[in-house]
Each structure stands twice: as structure tokens, then as C-alpha cells.
Amino acid sequence: MFLKNFLETAEQHFFVGFKVHVYVFTDQPKEVPKVKMAAGRQLTVRLVPSSKRWQEISARRMKLIQTLIEEELQNHSDYIFCLDVDSQFHGRWGTESLGGLVAVIHPGQQALTPSRN
Numbered sequence: 001m002f003l004k005n006f007l008e009t010a011e012q013h014f015f016v017g018f019k020v021h022v023y024v025f026t027d028q029p030k031e032v033p034k035v036k037m038a039a040g041r042q043l044t045v046r047l048v049p050s051s052k053r054w055q056e057i058s059a060r061r062m063k064l065i066q067t068l069i070e071e072e073l074q075n076h077s078d079y080i081f082c083l084d085v086d087s088q089f090h091g092r093w094g095t096e097s098l099g100g101l102v103a104v105i106h107p108g109q110q111a112l113t114p115s116r117n
Contacts, residue, residue: 004033006085011038013089021077023068024085025061027051 003024014020019040024032027050037043046064051057065082073080079098 002086002088003031004035005088006083007033007035007043009089011035011041013091014093016092016094018094023065025064027057 003026007022010020010022016038020042022037022041022043023046024043025046025048026032027048029045029047032043032045035043046068048057048061048064051060069080081102
């Protein structure tokens with residue numbers, strides 16, 4: 001239910017003008033919405049076996065991501081971001097976020113973070 005909004009806002013804000021390959025890991029590949037991707041951008045859907053427990057699906061997804069990186073991406077990608085689809089982009093996300101290690105505060109934890117004044 002979140003994927004369409006995630007993909008559409010990513011197309012509007014995430015590394016616009018750059019080559020981006022989005023991998024969607026899901027146990028429901030037929031439910032992946034059709035979203036028009038800009039030139040140089042593509043979407044690949046990878047099947048994650050279904051389970052009644054979200055913890056198993058999440059663990060399987062992490063293993064599939066690790067395998068994808070090791071077997072296909074590590075020598076062909078400059079940067080890899082792993083994002084949950086219950087997120088959405090509200091503004092430009094570009095090269096300013098590139099570095100050796102990038103992290104963000106999960107929106108659910110933002111209120112727990114002390115302010116830095």
C-alpha cells in the first residue's frame with residue numbers, strides 16, 4: 001500500500017538526473033504498481049518468499065540484499081541505499097548525501113532524539 005507513493009516521490013526527488021536502479025523486494029510481485037521511470041532509471045522486482053511473520057520476511061530480504069550486493073552490485077555500483085517503502089521523499093535528495101557511510105534517523109524515532117542547540 002506504500003510502494004506507489006514511495007516510487008513516485010523517489011522519481012520526483014531522489015537523485016534526479018542520475019542513473020538509479022531501484023530494486024523492490026516483495027512477496028507480492030504482481031502488486032508492484034507501474035510507475036513511469038525517467039531516462040536512465042529502472043525498476044527491478046525481486047521475490048521474497050512469503051511468511052506469516054514479518055520478522056522472517058525482513059530477515060530473508062536482508063539476506064537477498066546481501067547476496068545481490070555480493071553477486072551483482074559491488075563492482076558495478078558506486079552507492080547503495082536501502083530504504084523502507086513506508087517512507088516518502090518530500091524534497092531533493094542528491095549528491096550532498098554521498099559519503100563513505102550515510103545514515104538517517106528513522107521518522108518514528110525523531111521525537112526521541114535530543115535537539116542540538
